[in-house]
Amino acid sequence: MWAMAFRNLYRDRRRTLATVVAVGVGLLAVLLFLGYIRFVEGSLASVVIYRDANAHVQVYRKDGPEQLAATPAQYSLDRTEQQMLHRLAQGLPHFRRVSDQLVGVGMVNTGKHNAVFLGRGIDPAFEAALQSESRLAAAPSGLGRDGLLLTRQLQDLLGSPTKGSDLQLFGASYSNRLNAIEAPLTGEFSTGIEAIEDKGLKAPLSLLQSLYDTDAVSRVVVLLDDRGNAAAYRDALAAKLERQSPGRYEVTTWNHPQIGQLYVSFMGFFNMVFAFTGTVVFVIALTTIQHTVAMNVADRTREIGMLRAMGFSRGRIAGLFVRESVLTTLIAAIVALGLAYMTIYAIFFANLQTQLPRIAEPVRLALDLPLNWALLAVAIAALGIALGAAATARKRIGGAVRADGKAVPLTRMLATTTCLMLATMLTVSLAHAEDAPSEATMRDWLHKADLARGGWGSYKWSLSIHTEDPAGATSTTYDIAVRDGKALARTVEPKRYQGEKILIASRAMWYVKPGLRKPVSISPQQRLVGEAANGDIAATQYARDYSPAYAGSAQINGVDCYKLKLTAATPGATYEGIVYYLDKRSLMGVKADFLTASGAVFKTATFEYGNKVKVNNREQPFVSSMKIVNANFPDRFSRLQYAQVVPSSSPDSLFALDTLMTM
DSSP: HHHHHHHHHHHHHHHHHHHHHHHHHHHHHHHHHHHHHHHHHHHHHHHIITOOOSSSSSEEEETHHHHHOOOOOTTTHHHHHHHHHHHHTTTTTEEEEEEEEEEEEEEEEEEEOOOEEEEEEEOOOHHHHHHOOOOTTOOOOOOOSSSSEEEEEHHHHHOOOOTTOEEEEEEEESBBBBBEEEEEEEEOOOOOOOGGTTEEEEEEHHHHHHHHTOOSSEEEEEEESSSSGGGHHHHHHHHHHHSSTTTEEEEEEEEEESHHHHHHHHHHHHHHHHHHHHHHHHHHHHHHHHHHHHHHHHHHHHHHHHHHTTTTTHHHHHHHHHHHHHHHHHHHHHHHHHHHHHHHHHHHTTOOOOTTOOOOOEOOOOOOHHHHHHHHHHHHHHHHHHHHHHHOOOOOOOOOOOOOOOOOOOOOOOOOOOOOOOOOOOOOOSSSSOOOOOHHOOOOOHHHHHHTSSSSEEEEEEEEEEEEEEEEEEEEEEEEEEEEEEEEEEESSSSGTTTEEEETTTEEEEETTTTSSOEEOTTTSSSSEEEEEGGSSSSSHHHHHHEEEEEEEEEEETEEEEEEEEEOSSSSSSSEEEEEEEEEETTOOEEEEEEOOSSSSEOOOEEEEEEEEETEEEEEOOOOOEEEESSOOOOOOEEEEEEEEEEEEOGGGGGGGTTTOOO
């Protein structure tokens, strides 16, 4: 039967050639696409494991992957935990290296330009080992013991600083305080991820720990001999940790949704594309074979009749056509395999580069098609085609070659699209709107409210900030001097932070501390302590920095208030917008809702006025307390206490940038 099938194919060479070409092209497309899928998968895995320094297995405090960004101190690992995790990690099979890492966010400053960074503190030796194994790695990154690596895009945002020049990093420490350090730029790297390429920064672990004023780390990462062993290693390490400290730690792998988000999201989409494309190509090949079989049956009616007369059964004749289809598929598969590997080798030796979606840098195109994968794909295709050919042949061989007169469609597709437009909701206000005051009147109100918070005039006071959040409580005391919107804050307590100063002048702000060689330019929005921003300590000239709009009346804790919507009128304003409630009788601020650029409330402040100061020989109320609460996490708040408020005539030199480092 196989010899007869082969002779039949040779006899009708033209039809056989057309079928081989059709099936071969389909199989070639599937094989090349499969090789490309594996290339993309390997490249994305390399980005996650090596370029993004996640290694193969990661150990966090329980819920750390989700909570570290919001409360890093609470979900970090201390020195004792780090040593214990290192010891356990080294005792399991497939282990190669273990290291500690710290992740964080802040601002990087060159003196003229500021930009946000997403930083990772890594041991330089571990970083070198990772990059040497990355398929995307080019030259060694050059991470040293005291230098910084920035992505090219982040350097562009900073005005392209020269290699070796000092950069300033500043951000909120683990005790919720503003802190800053200086370090030289020693090289560049690529995160490999387009979405964060303009924020990437790498630093030695000890350097980033000094910025966040901690010896804790965010996670411990483990490098294995092969990523295929990651799941088993994770299970073994997690079991050990659970026996030692039940419910305290969480062990993840490089393809965990929180760790390998790029890999998981993109490969999920890409696998669907491959499944759809492979199905389409398979259906085309199957339809081609079925069409060929049907035509063969129609053209070879006499031959079929003769075979039936010789005693051949329907099944045996159908088997002949199936053998012809299998031979055709095998010939097409051999041709497709040869062309696929020739194409793969040609691409490899041509040293072509391609840009992968969401990958920041070009990657050398190297299709990855293991022979066992290729043979499995061919076997699946051959099996499907053989079954399809058998069904078609048995259906068409029955003595009558003509159709029975009934038109039976092979495929029926139903598409139903329903678009329903909901009726527009109409809001009718029947209440009579009260008359809005003029802008000049509202600015006068704001000016009087600013006076009660030290926004105008010349004063000195002591400011204590007590902060509470799930990580613990902190307290800091400052000496504040203000003069018509300019302010100088000096840290008094804790003693270890004495010498820190913040200068507010001409809508700009600078921070200095012992060890910095020059002042750090900061923004009013940068957190000072806890929920208190830099601009909260003294920059209270709302009448100058915001444009008011009348929003009606409201009652706050039984107090009748004017409700004003303030929109930032200058880049130096502390907040994008404020909903400010002023006591109608005293025109002092009762409450403020601070808004994001989208208009959402992200924190709320309430004020008390228990202090008294003399202005023009007349005693008037002055702010004594300001409580700032996080709108999304009410258990996070800062209370600012104002004490020892006295008028003062501070000299202009006190608020000069030139003398800030020497005072």
